Amino acid sequence: MARQIVEVALKALAGGLFVLGFAVLAEMMTPKRLAGVFSAGPSVALGSLLVTAALIGQADMRAAADGMRAGAIAFFVYCLVVPPLLKAWGVWRAALAGLTVWVVTAGAAFLLLPQS
């Protein structure tokens, strides 16, 4: 149990630090559309996969990346849906509607994509 808590804590720390790094890059970038590219950077993935590989092994790292394919496809759909909604509904409502789209798309993609 203690080992699992340490694993999750290390993933949280690593993920937070990578997100911070990408955020700093995005803050310095102009135009803002380019900064948006960094908002969809592999920050959480880098932190989490590094800890997974170090503490558990590369087989689990591959399995996590398999699942990540579904999440990334859903993220792509999220980014297509949210900008038009932003104009109509504002940030919070558009983002929440987008999250619903992400959950549905990620679930479907996870079930449909072949696992390696």
Add this chain to the structure above:
Amino acid sequence: MNATTGGGRDDESNAPDEDDDRIRLVPRELARTRPWDLVVRFAFGAGISTLAGVVSLVAGPAPGGVFLAFPAILLASLTLVARREGPRLAYAEARGSVFGTLGLIGFAVVVAATAVHWPVWAALTAATVIWAVFGLGSYLLSRVVVRGGG
């Protein structure tokens, strides 16, 4: 890409408001960022990593991996940008993120294909390079197409 080092040009201080089409790296823009905004982003990153980690423990690494591409970071960024710089720049950032997600798909595919065959550092480096090529490449291509179309 023009990498501007913030060396004293007056127009740089207004860059985010202008949001012109020049690609620049302006380190001085960091001074406009409130420390609290960076704390929020760290918290979002740590929170999503925790969620992915807990799901991995409960349901296995593949379902947990889905959350490695959860759009929480973009959500945090959009709310902060909308509050600080207005909805127009939040809209621009949301549109730009679609290019990053193309890179994210490539990142996941490369890690899945190489994770058990290559050393960890090589797999993650190759995947990050693919993210940059797909993400930044598609962004640059879109600029060329938009300019070509007048």
